[in-house]
Amino acid sequence: MxxxxxxxxxxxxxxxxxxxxxxxxxxxxxxxxxxxxxxxxxxxxxxxxxxxxxxxxxxxxxxxxxxxxxxxxxxxxxxxxxxxxxxxxxxxxxxxxxxxxxxxxxxxxxxxxxxxxxxxxxxxxxxxxxxxxxxxxxxxxxxxxxxTRYFPLSVHVREAITSGKLGHVVRVFADNSRAADPEKVWPDAKHRMVNPELAGGALLDLGIYSLTWVFQTLYTTQAPESRKPPKVVSSMVKYPPTGVDETTTILLTFPRDPEQGGDMHAVATTGMRTSSNTDGKGTSGPAIRIQGTKGEMQIWPPAFRPTRTRLILMDGTTEDKDWPQPGPGKGSGWFNGFGNIMNAEGEGHGMFWEADEAGRAIVEGRKEGKYESLDESVLIMEVMDEVRQQHGFRYPEKIETIERVDL
Incomplete structure (x- = not known):
């Protein structure tokens, strides 16, 4: 066909x-x-x-x-x-x-x-x-x-959880940060990372990936009829020149029935000045750790485009897997990447997986993605709303409004 x-x-x-x-x-x-x-x-x-x-x-x-x-x-x-x-x-x-x-x-x-x-x-x-x-x-x-949710790597991680390989997952650590000097890199404060007029700050731009890993491991993997929204406590440091967040740490508690292992904790961190991938070579250790009663799954940075996992079980089992992004390969003369960082020759960036999912949904008549429902997207936005509310962090009204305006 x-x-x-x-x-x-x-x-x-x-x-x-x-x-x-x-x-x-x-x-x-x-x-x-x-x-x-x-x-x-x-x-x-x-x-x-x-x-x-x-x-x-x-x-x-x-x-x-x-x-x-x-x-x-x-x-x-x-x-x-x-x-x-x-x-x-x-x-x-x-x-x-x-x-x-x-x-x-x-x-x-x-x-x-x-x-x-x-x-x-x-x-x-x-x-x-x-x-x-x-x-x-x-x-x-x-x-x-x-x-990131549509990578084969992410599917593998979620299957390790739902299969019971990790036992009952009880805690997740997830970080996505970038080591930058914002005063020097964006001195005019107009860049989208620090500009409130463009909804700047670490939380919405970088922290969404930390929350993605938390939610796709602790929330998406639960049965839809039993999962509940998390409780949220947070800490924030603001960027003085513009007032957006430069460092944000979120503690989430996901309710779960005692017979399923009880409540789960997650720590999601993000920031502009430090990074879990400090050398850019993936030798800084995992950016995400998913810990269960039988062991843990580790995901190496960057959190948005990981290509390496490690499974460590209590019984001594250790499994390292590499997940390179496919593409036309060496000798193709084709390159892709983001900004000024190019991937190896012939290696895709990984954005085709979400496009494939969207395309299949249209062909099949589905109205939302398979690995993140629209209701879950809304819930994650509610978590970020709560974090901002806890620290009095609001964008200009023309950015926050649901009215139709010209920007």
Whole structure:
């Protein structure tokens, strides 16, 4: 049977090609998207790009299409409103700053388009709930692009938990931080990492990955009818020049029935000045530790794109596994990466896994992702809301609102 073709529209914010802003993730995603799916053993679907839009000009959208080597038939639009009216698009990938996700996703949904929206899903839970409500009312597919959940590595980790190999999981440590000197790296304070106008701060940008590991190991793995939201306590250090969070630590307690092992704890950490991957070579130890009554699973950094796991059981069993990302391989002359860091020749970045899931959902008629429900995306936003509320951390009203505004 011939593979089904999923036709994508790419909605991004590009100032120049290969810049280190949110436009960079659109380049990475789209280059992965256009790889031959057979290079990763996928034969039921394939992807193509039929259009891209920049908020500023069609010429920038065309430059993007040229950069990612999109088909020559792909159209370049100078406005998002034009993109969402294109009848040839099956689904729109949103790669703008998360300060803009709500407005951009609502534009797509109101135009009847399925949506894959970058993380963090929105700025707050109220926005996430409104998007979910709209998607369900219009019978559209909507998914938060938490790409890490769809890695074969992540599937392996969750199966180790649900199979009972670790016993009852009781505690998880998860960190995703970046060792930066924000005053020197972003001296004008306009970069999305530190700019409140772009919903900056460590929590929404980096901490979402720490929470992803906590939730996909302690929440997703529980039976839907029995799992409950966690209790949340947090600590935060703010970045003085702009007031966004620079270091945040969250302690979560997940209720669980005593016969299933009782309550579970998690510590999720994130920050701008330190990192669990200090040498960039993966020799700093695991960034995630999932601890159970029979042993633990360790995941090496970076938390967002791990490629190594270690299973250590109480009976002396140790299993190390490498999980390289597939692609066309050495000698292909093809490269992908993010920002100024390129992967090995012919190695994909790993964003195709979430695209495959979105594509299959559309073909099958499903309206949300298999490994993270929309309700769970909302719950994670509620946790981040609670953390911000505990520390009086709020963004400008035009960023927090659920009203339709121009940003």
């Amino acid at each position: 011939a593979p089904k073709t999923i036709r994508w529209g790419i909605l991004g914010k590009w100032c120049c090609i290969l810049m280190q802003t949110t436009g960079g993730i659109a380049i990475t995603f789209t280059k992965d998207l256009l790889l031959d799916p057979a290079t990763r053993g996928v034969h039921d679907i394939r992807h193509t790009v039929v259009a891209a839009a920049s908020s500023s000009s069609a010429s920038r959208a065309q430059a993007f299409l040229n950069e990612v080597k999109a088909p020559s038939t792909a159209k370049a639009y100078g406005s998002y409103a034009s993109l969402v009216q294109d009848p040839d698009i099956d689904i729109v990938y949103i790669a703008t700053p998360h300060s803009h996700h709500y407005q951009n996703a609502m534009l797509c949904l109101e135009a009847g388009k399925n949506v894959l929206c970058e993380k963090a899903f929105t700025v707050n839970a109220a926005q996430a709930k409104k998007l979910v409500q709209t998607a369900r009312e219009k019978n559209l597919f909507l998914m938060e692009a938490v790409w």
